[in-house]
Amino acid sequence: MKSDSQSVSQRIQANPAQRHSGQPNDGELLSALLEKTEDSIYFKDLDSRFLRISHALAKKLHLHRADDAVGKSDSDFFAQTHAQKALEDEVRIMRTGSALLSAEERETWPDGTETWVLTNKMALLDARGKVIGTFGISHDITAKKAAENALRLAEEKYRRIFEDAIVGIFQASPDGRPISVNSALTEILGYESPKQLLAEVSNLVQEVFVHPEQMVDLKRVLEEQGSLRGAELELYRKDRSKKSVITNMRAVRDSTGNLAFIEGTIEDITDRKRAEERVQYLAYYDALTGLPNRTLLRDRLEKALAGARRRNEKVAVLFVDLDHFKTVNDTLGHSFGDQLLQEVAERLKRCAREQDTVARIGGDEFVIALTGLRDIPDAAVAAERIMDAMTTEFIVQGRRFNLSCCIGISICPEHGANGEALVKNADAAMYCAKEGGRNAFRFFTEEMNAQVTERLDIEHNLRQALENNELFLMYQPQTDLTTGKIIGMEALLRWRHPRMGLVPPDKFIRVAENTGLILPIGKWVLRRACLEARRWQDQGFGVPVAVNVSSVQFRQEGFRDVVRTALQEAGLAPHLLELELTESLLLATGELTFPLLQELKAMGVTLAIDDFGTGYSSLSYLRQFPVNKLKIDRSFIKAVALNTDDAAITAAIISMGRSLNLKVIAEGVENEGQISFLRTHHCDEMQGFYFSKPLLANEVADKLHRNSSRAAHGHV
Secondary structure, three states, X not given: OHHHHHHHHHHHXXXXXXXXXXXXXXXXXXXXXXXXXXXXXXXXXXOOOXXXXXHHXXXXXXXXXXXXXXOOOHHHOOOHHHXXXXXXXXXXXXXXXXXXXXXXXXXXXXXXXXXXXXXXXXXXXXXXOOEEEEEEEEEEOHHHHHHHHHHHHHHHHHHHHXXXXXXXXXXXXXXXXXXEEXXXXXXHOOOOXXXXXXXXXXXXXXXXXXXXXXXXXXXXXXXXHOEEEEXXXXXXXXXXXXXXXXXXXXXXXXXXXXEEEEEEEEEEOHHHXXXXXXXXHHHXXXXXXXXXXXXXXXXXXXXXXHHHHHHOOEEEEEEEEEOOHHHHHHHHOXXXXXXXXXXHHHHHHHHOOOOOEEEXXXXXXXXXXXXXXXXXXXXXXXXXXXXXXXXXOEEEXXXXXXXXXXXXXXXXXXXXXXXXXXXXXXXXXXXXXXXXXXXXXXXXXXXXXXXXXXXXXXXXXXXXXXXXXXXXXXXXXXXXXXXXXXXXXXXXXXXXXXXXXXXXXXXXXXXXHHHOOHHHXXXXXXXXXHHHHHHHHHOOOOOOEEEEOOHHHHHOOOHHHHHHHXXXXXXXXXXXXXXXXXXXXXXXXXXXXXXXXXXXXXXXXXXXEEEEOOOOOOHHHHHHOOOOEEEEOHHHHOOOOOOXXXXXHHHHHHHHHHHOOOEEEEEOOOOHHHHHHHHHOOOOEEEOOOOOOXXXXXXXXXXXXXXXXXXXXXXX
16 A cells, blocks of 8 residues: 555656656646645545645644645544544545545634635546545635625525515516515505415506506606605505505616616505595594584685675675584583584585585584675575574484574675674674574674673683682572571672673673583582581571572582582581572483482482473473472562462462472562562562662671571561
């Protein structure tokens, strides 16, 4: 084996015939190759020991000279597993005689450095073709592997981005054929997978674009600029429903500069577009009824006025407000009220012509702009038509009931030259219609405007009245008709304004109710009256105090707790508080207020029906309500000695009350004739100027003391 190795070594040296030929011999060429190459080259004998190696390999093996490797094997430089594998490969090559191995391997060098190499090994043959060893060459491909790995990672990253993106990504041919799509795009378009979309859609433009002609403009931009951003499109889904999307596209060209394909992203903006459209809609239309709102009404009204001036026509503005809608809303619920408003809107639209505008400007307030009028009476005809439509029976949530409205009318140019003035003046006319009674209409006049201005002034100042301590209570004694003894005090609300002076209750109570200010004011009245009654009790006079309760206050959520808190804070026994509720309130909200009346009755509070006789005065409903007292309205008492009808009604009320074991009190008693009539018919109690005018709180104790003294001496 040694002689064979020497012969190989000799063959590697220069051929004697070439030594003096003037050209490099094989040995010189081999030496130059082994010295200059950057590859690892080696020759091994039959025992896999190195015969010769390249300088590059020697450097990697940390040898000073390449000859230092001669006679050594892989086990002298590499780990055992590596050396053993190399030996097995070389034995297999030498056994087959001509086997060639070409493999990529991770090489760990003696200093711990790792590189990737591409290794080729083959059998080393002598001149006779006999295997005498192995030859190998390894090329360092670390940089190539790193580049490949980076490319692979980039591809994987792109693939993850492509597949996991929340926006649709696509590639398509210039004529619209889809090349690749991601899952997000298939979801946007309603397909189960990218595979299904690619199989079923042959042309994105023709089959998916709602408006295929848009692609002409998009391609022109791509040709000119190479890309486009933020183009909005409508796309068909698989089920032919539509999606709004925004797309970014890029033109990809081949090496010759021709358009190879188009790639881009598609983002679903359907929900955003709907939201934008909703916002745009709500800017001009009422969300509940779908009618134009105040903004759109203003715009349409100005256009109608401009047209009317050109054609010498008139424009009428009808301000419609429903009667007692707040009562309906508070007692039957907001969902019921909303449905009722929708029904009202439909009726108003049917009453109007195509060129007219019906708008809802808030709550139960509607405005109708009538255009093309020749005569003012035409507006009155329209108002009557609307009132007739409103009085027709409504059926909402299975309930049948009737509704009415009040309408204020202003005419251009008589009552205003612009839309704002016309609406304001029609509003003023509507309030005058309400003041005169329900289910009515009025035309605007300057007098109406003055009344509305006064009302607004009252509302503005009333908001500060509580805070500025301008409100106070007075008390009117209630007396027993038989004994003349004071058996109660009715609290009466008064308002003294520093500029307006003493404001009559009939001027500010209705404003307080319409604006909701009655709630804090009513709470203050209840608390104040209970505190005063407790003070009288502490002074030795345990007389109850009667407090009028507004329908708005009574229907507020938690009214029972308001009453309980007022009693507890004052330390007043419940039987010393009497709540006066109007007959109309009980009639309007009967079945809904009955549980609250029962709770108040159980609390120990006395309940009275105020203004009795102005409503239905039905014996059947009186039996249902847990009340203690009836108050005969002053309108009947005023002429009871002169008017036979009033006398008959008053007598009937007294008889009705006594039959139901209810106390009956007459209010507004001012003369001896009234007293005589009431005593004759056995009325229980009375109050009025005949006995006493209303008293300030600090005057009540003295009045009670004097009344008690007179009663003790039999002079009452």
